[in-house]
Amino acid sequence: MSRSLSSELRQLARDPILLVLLAAIALSIVVFVVYPLIKVLVASVQIGGVWTLDGYAELAQRRLYRNALMNSLGVATLVGVISVAIGYLAAFVLTRLDVPGKTLLHYVTILPIVSPPFVSAVSILFLFGFNGLITRQLLGLNDFSIYGFHGVVLSQVFTFAPIAYLSLRGVLASLSPTLEDAALNIGATRWQTFWKVSLPLSLPGIASAFLIVFIESMADFGNPLVLAGAAFPMLAPQAYLEITGSFNLSRGATLAIVLLIPSLTAFAIQRYYLAKRQYITVTGKPTASTSKIVSQPVKWLLYGLVIFFALLVAAFYAVILVGAFTKVWGFNYTPTLDHFLYVFDVGLDSVKDTLVVAIVSTPVSGLLGMLIAFLVVRRSFPGRTALEFGSILSFAVPGTVVGIGYILAFNAPPLILTGTLTILVLCFVFRYMPVGIQSGIAVLRQIDPAIEEAAQNLGASGLTTFRKVTLPLIAPAFFSGLVYAFVRAMTAISAAIFLVSANWNLMTVQILNQVGSGRLGVAAAFSVVVIVIVLIAIGIISYLIGRWSRHTSMVRFK
Amino acid sequence: MTDSIRIVGLNKLFSSPDGGTVAAVKDVNLEIGAGKLVTLLGPSGCGKTTLLRMIAGFEEPSSGDIFFGKKRMNEEPPNTRDTAMVFQSYAVFPHLDVFENVAFGLRLRKLPKIEIEERVARVLEQTGLSGYARRSPNQLSGGQQQRVALARCIVMEPKVLLFDEPLSNLDAKLREQMRVEIRELQQRVGITSIYVTHDQVEAMSISDEIVVMNAGVVEQLGTPHEIYARPASRFVADFIGKANFVPVKTLSGDAVDINGVRIGVREMPDLEAGTSVTAVVRPEAIHLAGDKGDFRGTVRRVMFLGNIAEYLVEIEGLGNWLVDSPNPAEAGLFATGDTVFLTPSPSSIHLLR
Numbered sequence: 001m002s003r004s005l006s007s008e009l010r011q012l013a014r015d016p017i018l019l020v021l022l023a024a025i026a027l028s029i030v031v032f033v034v035y036p037l038i039k040v041l042v043a044s045v046q047i048g049g050v051w052t053l054d055g056y057a058e059l060a061q062r063r064l065y066r067n068a069l070m071n072s073l074g075v076a077t078l079v080g081v082i083s084v085a086i087g088y089l090a091a092f093v094l095t096r097l098d099v100p101g102k103t104l105l106h107y108v109t110i111l112p113i114v115s116p117p118f119v120s121a122v123s124i125l126f127l128f129g130f131n132g133l134i135t136r137q138l139l140g141l142n143d144f145s146i147y148g149f150h151g152v153v154l155s156q157v158f159t160f161a162p163i164a165y166l167s168l169r170g171v172l173a174s175l176s177p178t179l180e181d182a183a184l185n186i187g188a189t190r191w192q193t194f195w196k197v198s199l200p201l202s203l204p205g206i207a208s209a210f211l212i213v214f215i216e217s218m219a220d221f222g223n224p225l226v227l228a229g230a231a232f233p234m235l236a237p238q239a240y241l242e243i244t245g246s247f248n249l250s251r252g253a254t255l256a257i258v259l260l261i262p263s264l265t266a267f268a269i270q271r272y273y274l275a276k277r278q279y280i281t282v283t284g285k286p287t288a289s290t291s292k293i294v295s296q297p298v299k300w301l302l303y304g305l306v307i308f309f310a311l312l313v314a315a316f317y318a319v320i321l322v323g324a325f326t327k328v329w330g331f332n333y334t335p336t337l338d339h340f341l342y343v344f345d346v347g348l349d350s351v352k353d354t355l356v357v358a359i360v361s362t363p364v365s366g367l368l369g370m371l372i373a374f375l376v377v378r379r380s381f382p383g384r385t386a387l388e389f390g391s392i393l394s395f396a397v398p399g400t401v402v403g404i405g406y407i408l409a410f411n412a413p414p415l416i417l418t419g420t421l422t423i424l425v426l427c428f429v430f431r432y433m434p435v436g437i438q439s440g441i442a443v444l445r446q447i448d449p450a451i452e453e454a455a456q457n458l459g460a461s462g463l464t465t466f467r468k469v470t471l472p473l474i475a476p477a478f479f480s481g482l483v484y485a486f487v488r489a490m491t492a493i494s495a496a497i498f499l500v501s502a503n504w505n506l507m508t509v510q511i512l513n514q515v516g517s518g519r520l521g522v523a524a525a526f527s528v529v530v531i532v533i534v535l536i537a538i539g540i541i542s543y544l545i546g547r548w549s550r551h552t553s554m555v556r557f558k
Numbered sequence: 559m560t561d562s563i564r565i566v567g568l569n570k571l572f573s574s575p576d577g578g579t580v581a582a583v584k585d586v587n588l589e590i591g592a593g594k595l596v597t598l599l600g601p602s603g604c605g606k607t608t609l610l611r612m613i614a615g616f617e618e619p620s621s622g623d624i625f626f627g628k629k630r631m632n633e634e635p636p637n638t639r640d641t642a643m644v645f646q647s648y649a650v651f652p653h654l655d656v657f658e659n660v661a662f663g664l665r666l667r668k669l670p671k672i673e674i675e676e677r678v679a680r681v682l683e684q685t686g687l688s689g690y691a692r693r694s695p696n697q698l699s700g701g702q703q704q705r706v707a708l709a710r711c712i713v714m715e716p717k718v719l720l721f722d723e724p725l726s727n728l729d730a731k732l733r734e735q736m737r738v739e740i741r742e743l744q745q746r747v748g749i750t751s752i753y754v755t756h757d758q759v760e761a762m763s764i765s766d767e768i769v770v771m772n773a774g775v776v777e778q779l780g781t782p783h784e785i786y787a788r789p790a791s792r793f794v795a796d797f798i799g800k801a802n803f804v805p806v807k808t809l810s811g812d813a814v815d816i817n818g819v820r821i822g823v824r825e826m827p828d829l830e831a832g833t834s835v836t837a838v839v840r841p842e843a844i845h846l847a848g849d850k851g852d853f854r855g856t857v858r859r860v861m862f863l864g865n866i867a868e869y870l871v872e873i874e875g876l877g878n879w880l881v882d883s884p885n886p887a888e889a890g891l892f893a894t895g896d897t898v899f900l901t902p903s904p905s906s907i908h909l910l911r
Contacts, residue, residue, distance in 0.1 A: 455662070457639075
């Protein structure tokens with residue numbers, strides 16, 4: 001052990017650039033990921049300068065907080081189960097069955113991923129709210145309330161089922177269909193094949209998708225804030241209200257820690273237990289992946305269900321679009337441009353601010369993510385596992401916790417950043433880097449290290465190798481890292497809401513304010529603008545990446 | 559200019575999962591003359607690739623020294639060693655076309671554009687890739703990718719060329735062809751080359767000298783002929799070609815006693831008469847006849863391989879021997895169960911110490 005450590009240290013000494021890079025990255029992760037969390041923890045056990053656990057005791061005694069915890073856990077569990085069911089169904093149909101329109105269905109299904117967090121909540125209010133199109137105008141209900149458990153679950157399923165779908169799509173696509181063929185070949189019926197082969201093989205993937213949705217749901221801030229209502233407290237909005245409403249920082253911090261624990265637990269299970277149990281049966285040989293385990297009627301039934309979900313997604317967006325051009329939803333359906341005029345007049349600053357934050361943080365986050373992925377996979381140095389863990393940790397930390405951590409950490413010397421552009425950029429860079437890192441690591445592990453060694457062997461230094469060989473090869477991961485960072489920067493709310501100021505405000509916060517003051521039309525118009533910007537940005541990023549590595553599509557991995 | 563390579567007391571330890579250490583390369587000493595092609599030959603896991611990677615600078619020796627000419631290279635990073643390596647997986651840059659792959663190292667040296675174009679064109683010509691300059695690597699066959707990898711190395715005019723099992727991903731016919739091309743090219747450019755392979759035929763056919771390795775240790779260093787005719791150990795005899803290991807007793811005069819029969823040998827090691835040793839008898843050095851010979855045996859298995867027939871013959875008191883019989887005519891083949899007589903040729907019996 002000590003021998004390998006000393007040889008790692010010797011290698012570091014031979015490569016001063018690597019040493020400096022590592023030191024800088026490690027330091028920034030400590031300062032911008034770990035330190036804020038420690039501040040939250042400290043604030044939760046230190047009231048008025050005294051170390052105490054009273055904060056937690058008080059939480060346990062008060063029904064409001066007990067309910068908030070139980071409600072959050074209950075919602076997260078149910079949303080996880082429903083989302084995985086929908087996600088598995090869609091993934092199975094769209095990867096394993098021979099049905100028409102798969103590409104279109106795929107894009108419609110993942111649309112909620114690129115939209116701001118309030119789209120579904122606002123749509124639901126349009127459709128099922130007090131003046132909802134369905135509840136009031138079509139059904140004439142006067143006493144129906146969408147607020148509470150069912151509203152949050154509905155909205156979150158809509159928001160997070162696509163995440164489960166994407167995660168399960170990867171799992172199903174990597175299972176060799178020859179295993180099913182083999183089972184059928186030795187006499188299993190279709191049902192037996194599904195129950196005894198297909199399902200068990202994808203079980204770790206299913207559990208993993210469930211935990212990812214669970215984490216997202218626990219951390220979700222926008223949907224509960226809009227749809228939970230006063231009678232149904234939940235952890236993330238409650239922590240926010242404690243701080244902004246009652247200025248009780250330490251109680252907010254305590255709630256944040258309570259929120260953090262189940263998320264981190266789920267993350268640890270997902271990453272360190274399930275990840276090792278995924279059955280990946282990629283052989284490198286493309287096989288015809290059409291599944292033979294469903295009969296024709298069943299196939300069309302499943303297809304119908306996926307179409308139904310896609311139509312629902314489309315309907316939610318149609319409602320937003322129509323709502324954005326409608327005078328007063330529920331009373332006066334005259335078309336109007338008023339809401340957009342408002343967005344580009346009163347709201348213009350927030351549009352600009354959001355764009356600046358997103359445009360600054362996206363490339364930083366993307367490049368840093370690829371660099372960290374490269375260092376973690378290709379270099380050995382002391383503390384490599386810790387660096388990997390630290391850099392993806394923020395994926396599991398709810399935004400509310402990060403937001404509270406940032407105001408606790410950077411509101412006082414040595415680093416005063418609150419109210420600046422810097423704090424928003426830093427927050428977004430370190431929060432949204434993990435996806436780039438993860439996909440970078442995944443892609444790099446499939447690239448033969450000999451390709452980079454060949455570059456070094458021909459005289460390229462470490463940095464030149466990274467720039468001229470590694471980065472072009474991991475362009476697909478770089479792309480997804482950039483897109484994710486941009487989308488999240490445009491749509492983030494949970495951490496950002498603590499960090500915005502009069503000088504730097506974000507569109508998502510504007511949407512929330514408009515929903516809060518009942519101006520759903522303006523909220524819808526803001527949402528449309530965000531979605532349009534995101535779609536344009538994805539187009540630009542994919543064009544730039546495509547031009548920059550023309551041969552990417554020809555990259556053949558070992 | 560090309561360099562000689564000297565390796566002194568080289569060791570490489572890896573830490574094993576159970577906390578201990580495993581020696582991948584143990585106390586290796588080698589001298590490789592300038593311009594020579596030397597093969598590191600051995601089964602997988604024998605340390606040959608680790609040794610090569612230490613020479614390239616991808617692995618750091620745990621102890622010992624590597625010299626190119628007079629210069630100690632231990633601390634030199636791989637990108638300044640001026641070695642050029644052909645990788646087993648070719649490691650052609652998939653995002654660059656053939657020309658850019660070959661020009662990669664020259665561009666890093668910031669050579670003038672004209673010179674780069676000239677040198678690349680010349681090397682593409684030498685490696686038969688002239689028409690493929692603007693092809694993307696995945697439009698090339700395995701053999702062509704291999705040539706790109708080779709061209710990319712040669713164009714650098716390095717001090718040392720390194721080959722890490724370069725032909726193991728090619729099919730048999732192409733392997734033979736590339737083996738000839740590599741040898742011819744190496745002799746033409748005259749760069750000191752180290753070639754790693756586990757294929758003994760490949761090693762025999764291209765090397766000036768072969769280093770046979772086993773379990774991290776150099777078992778023998780010699781020309782292909784020396785290694786085949788006078789293997790230093792049972793491992794070498796077994797790994798290079800096929801061998802029958804026969805217990806013998808030395809007799810006075812250049813002869814040994816095999817199961818009571820006196821057989822002459824080519825070279826007698828300095829041993830007292832009556833010492834028990836093991837003799838290596840190559841299958842092709844045994845004459846098989848139906849009527850008379852030194853040993854009588856029964857055919858247990860026959861395999862007709864085209865140019866030879868390979869027999870497994872059981873000899874009473876000596877066990878099973880492999881015998882290769884050249885130019886087997888259909889009528890002349892012995893069948894399983896036939897009684898045959900075997901006569902080893904005295905000039906090809908080698909005694910192991």
